[in-house]
């Protein structure tokens with residue numbers, strides 16, 4: 168995929184498009200939400216509901232949770248709702264007709280694509296979990312939408328091809344993953360994926376350390392999905408909660424930061440910060456270190472990106488530094504949390520390795536959530552998959568998706584899970 172990376176003017180354009188908004192908030196923005204029934208989707212709807220004069224929900228999509236989608240449709244009256252699952256779409260259609268709602272219902276991949284490219288929406292919130300979000304997000308990119316990206320796996324799998332598709336389509340990509348949104352806010356306004364030209368020395372991603380930060384290695388073998396999903400600071404969907412517990416979430420975020428900001432892996436560092444108040448930092452060559460702070464509440468980065476370059480109320484209470492107590496920072500323990508290093512290894516190996524790492528992780532996390540493997544099997548499996556990889560050139564999204572599917576099959580075989 169390196170051969171199709173952005174070059175020169177394209178680099179500058181990708182970033183310029185990332186920063187320049189086509190509409191200001193003095194006009195109403197219409198938003199399409201992919202993954203509307205999830206945790207990020209819910210926070211997004213909360214922010215939209217606070218600004219009926221400035222933000223409108225145009226279209227929504229989810230996998231199968233039709234009754235939650237029905238409630239959303241009845242409340243916000245979007246023009247279009249898509250459900251991946253065909254039976255759930257039928258249920259939704261029936262329920263909406265019974266309630267007198269005029270929201271059009273679609274299903275399958277075509278439905279997701281229709282939401283991603285919904286003509287009246289200028290903004291697409293990409294909050295599907297996993298590589299499943301890649302195709303709709305690419306479709307939004309091709310249509311030149313403002314993409315508010317939560318779905319980090321789409322960027323990990325889509326790589327430079329995704330960034331190039333955004334540049335070609337005239338799309339802007341605004342990160343709402345809290346760390347990347349923090350970095351976005353700490354970078355200069357005209358930053359163009361070229362750290363040297365802007366005096367950026369390195370990026371520092373903070374990590375809470377997850378629920379097992381203080382557990383001994385031997386204790387990790389027996390942890391349950393329930394324990395892994397009880398994050399100390401954030402309420403999130405099950406997959407990212409497990410990723411936070413293994414710290415693969417931070418590994419994926421290192422790859423995400425590399426792709427978004429054009430910073431080499433050796434200039435991206437991770438530091439544990441258990442309070443999740445400092446969301447990330449940018450260090451400049453003059454020694455200045457800029458950080459973005461706030462409550463751990465996804466409504467802040469979501470509102471920042473929805474309104475950018477304006478600012479709107481996110482419903483987040485005022486921040487009291489004196490009430491927070493000391494802020495701690497410590498190094499990652501690579502022995503207990505090997506997933507961070509695996510992500511750096513994959514990034515150095517090439518795009519095929521980051522695709523494979525993500526695919527293997529999705530399979531392993533699902534197996535752990537189904538209690539088919541132990542928590543510590545997740546990192547062990549990823550390590551085995553990366554060790555067995557042979558380099559392959561990826562020059563299209565199809566290539567990336569094939570690599571993803573092949574790795575899923577191989578991971579299931581390693582874990583003896585049978586075809587998934």
Ligand code: NAD
Pocket residue numbers: 201202203204205206207208228229230231232251279293294295296297299317318319320343344345401402403404405406407465
């Ligand atoms: P979640 O599990 O709560 O919600 C996932 C959403 O995606 C649901 O609406 C679900 O219906 C939909 N979905 C799942 N598979 C789908 C498919 N195949 N097709 C269509 N829709 C599908 O997850 P979440 O915690 O909201 O996370 C969403 C994304 O945002 C993830 O990529 C995650 O890494 C990222 N993210 C989440 C948070 C957070 O605080 N939750 C923070 C930063 C980044």
Ligand code: MG
Pocket residue numbers: 344345346420
């Ligand atoms: Mg994050």
